[in-house]
Amino acid sequence: MNNCESEEIVEAANIAISNLLPTKSRSLYDIAYNRFKKLCAEKNVQVYSENVLLAYFSENAKNYKSSTLWAQYSMVKSCLIIYDNIDI
Template identity: 85%
Template structure:
């Protein structure tokens, strides 16, 4: 792949999240990756996300 395209894509990816939110996003994403490793999930799908969020819903309550 063209090096300039890869560099432009990396810059765009790094600027998608505001700096203030990035650390919270990274924490949440790392939790998800750890959960996937524990469950031996190799491919992400809608069912994987539903299962992950369903499990987490048991531990967290709505703020309403």
């Protein structure tokens, strides 16, 4: 929180952020994001980059169709923006 931001503003912003993901499929977004984070933790990845995403989805390409990979990519990317403020 900045010194010039009130708690009310910060709370309103946090509520707005929490509502950015689709309500009905939020759990699917969280599952995709948590799988990505788990792999990163297992591989000791500290910084997320295009290369990390590429490696993750290359690994998943062995088990999933391209349409599924695109959906998963969209979910992970959205969660990285919302939860970690990372736009890759």
